Amino acid sequence: MNLIVLFKDDFLNGSGKVRISGRRLKHVLEVHRACAGDELCVGISGGQIGRGKITHLTNEHLEMDVRLSIAPPPALPVTLVLALPRPKVLRRTLTAASSMGVKKIILINSYRVEKSFWQSPALVKESIERQLVLGLEQARDTVMPEVITKPLFKPFVEDELPAIIRDTTALLAHPQASASCPRGLEVRVTLVVGPEGGFIPYEIEKLTACGFIPVKMGERTLSVESAVPALLARLF
Amino acid sequence: MNLIVLFKDDFLNGSGKVRISGRRLKHVLEVHRACAGDELCVGISGGQIGRGKITHLTNEHLEMDVRLSIAPPPALPVTLVLALPRPKVLRRTLTAASSMGVKKIILINSYRVEKSFWQSPALVKESIERQLVLGLEQARDTVMPEVITKPLFKPFVEDELPAIIRDTTALLAHPQASASCPRGLEVRVTLVVGPEGGFIPYEIEKLTACGFIPVKMGERTLSVESAVPALLARLF
Numbered sequence: 001m002n003l004i005v006l007f008k009d010d011f012l013n014g015s016g017k018v019r020i021s022g023r024r025l026k027h028v029l030e031v032h033r034a035c036a037g038d039e040l041c042v043g044i045s046g047g048q049i050g051r052g053k054i055t056h057l058t059n060e061h062l063e064m065d066v067r068l069s070i071a072p073p074p075a076l077p078v079t080l081v082l083a084l085p086r087p088k089v090l091r092r093t094l095t096a097a098s099s100m101g102v103k104k105i106i107l108i109n110s111y112r113v114e115k116s117f118w119q120s121p122a123l124v125k126e127s128i129e130r131q132l133v134l135g136l137e138q139a140r141d142t143v144m145p146e147v148i149t150k151p152l153f154k155p156f157v158e159d160e161l162p163a164i165i166r167d168t169t170a171l172l173a174h175p176q177a178s179a180s181c182p183r184g185l186e187v188r189v190t191l192v193v194g195p196e197g198g199f200i201p202y203e204i205e206k207l208t209a210c211g212f213i214p215v216k217m218g219e220r221t222l223s224v225e226s227a228v229p230a231l232l233a234r235l236f
Numbered sequence: 237m238n239l240i241v242l243f244k245d246d247f248l249n250g251s252g253k254v255r256i257s258g259r260r261l262k263h264v265l266e267v268h269r270a271c272a273g274d275e276l277c278v279g280i281s282g283g284q285i286g287r288g289k290i291t292h293l294t295n296e297h298l299e300m301d302v303r304l305s306i307a308p309p310p311a312l313p314v315t316l317v318l319a320l321p322r323p324k325v326l327r328r329t330l331t332a333a334s335s336m337g338v339k340k341i342i343l344i345n346s347y348r349v350e351k352s353f354w355q356s357p358a359l360v361k362e363s364i365e366r367q368l369v370l371g372l373e374q375a376r377d378t379v380m381p382e383v384i385t386k387p388l389f390k391p392f393v394e395d396e397l398p399a400i401i402r403d404t405t406a407l408l409a410h411p412q413a414s415a416s417c418p419r420g421l422e423v424r425v426t427l428v429v430g431p432e433g434g435f436i437p438y439e440i441e442k443l444t445a446c447g448f449i450p451v452k453m454g455e456r457t458l459s460v461e462s463a464v465p466a467l468l469a470r471l472f
Binding site: 002073074092095096099100101138139140141183184217218219220221222223225226227229230231232233234 | 238309310328331332335336337374375376377419420453454455456457458459461462463465466467468469470
């Protein structure tokens with residue numbers, strides 16, 4: 001936790017004083033091993049970053065005087081469209097994408113997405129937010145990504161995706177592509193990453209018909225959780 | 237498992253016929269859902285890749301006729317020097333690095349590496365190999381990376397690292413660096429990645445004195461498990 005994300009409810013009525021407990025307090029006590037008087041890096045959800053000076057610290061709660069002065073780091077100009085991975089991989093990938101500055105993630109269906117994944121507790125709003133906050137805390141960011149689920153492939157690709165990719169470079173990560181993934185882009189990108197086992201030919205056809213260019217990262221097929229950080233680091 | 241890695245012991249006395257059981261059989265039955273007559277992608281450890289035609293398949297074992305004809309994908313020209321992460325992160329990072337084509341990994345100590353990590357079962361030879369094989373299976377590779385442990389920071393950096401970095405571009409991933417991580421290199425690289433919480437100033441000094449150039453990937457501090465795929469994808 002390189003930054004503690006603070007929410008409106010943490011502030012004591014309109015002041016610059018906050019009180020936190022629970023997971024964040026535990027981390028401060030056990031990992032930072034902070035004491036009263038120490039300063040911690042903090043930021044307000046969706047807003048500025050600054051320092052919090054600990055004024056009171058017990059095993060029950062922590063109080064800080066907070067001064068916020070710096071803008072959060074810039075976002076990546078990308079919309080990540082991800083075939084819903086299995087729950088464990090989803091959790092890690094949400095945290096990784098959030099830490100790298102992705103602000104819009106669309107989870108889609110695919111033939112090779114197991115139906116049970118759509119019933120996973122990892123898709124509950126609170127669970128998704130928890131993973132995203134972990135990424136923000138890691139990267140000293142405050143701006144929560146938006147996560148949208150689209151459980152029907154065909155209507156999403158036909159009716160909604162064309163508007164999403166307008167004015168963006170639309171790339172489909174596909175290990176069998178002939179083109180290499182571009183590097184160091186400074187344009188807005190819509191990036192589609194398939195399921196374990198890959199998209200089926202019908203899905204590749206629908207996505208290329210929609211305007212996506214298949215690109216690969218060398219000869220190697222990467223797992224979703226490696227592919228997402230690798231693609232983002234290469235693209236931007 | 238996009239490729240089944242075969243070992244010498246899997247071959248029935250000197251023939252092109254192999255017999256496997258255990259984890260690999262389970263995967264073929266449950267994930268590939270293969271039948272007798274089907275062909276699977278296989279490769280011999282350290283050697284060529286080809287196809288295995290299933291001649292016999294039960295819940296106890298699988299027999300294949302194997303023809304090998306293709307070289308494994310090229311390795312990345314990198315030596316990865318990694319401050320020993322906590323066991324869970326070590327396992328995932330070994331698999332990710334192996335899948336991306338890293339062939340030499342040196343696990344080192346650092347002030348912020350907890351002593352207990354060096355006693356972890358994740359460092360046992362069999363455990364390391366299991367994670368590396370998972371990466372090879374993912375990326376359709378056959379060449380096992382070499383993993384070396386160096387539990388003493390100072391003697392390693394002073395006495396061994398100078399010879400390791402000779403004729404390589406020596407880079408130290410460091411979120412506070414002023415230089416950006418280079419892209420698309422075609423030279424041999426020695427890449428050092430620090431622990432969670434980062435190297436302490438003394439360690440940074442020792443590494444830069446040894447010849448390492450600190451480089452960063454934007455303003456964001458990434459977790460080790462995101463940083464490794466991100467750095468490798470950006471460098472090569």
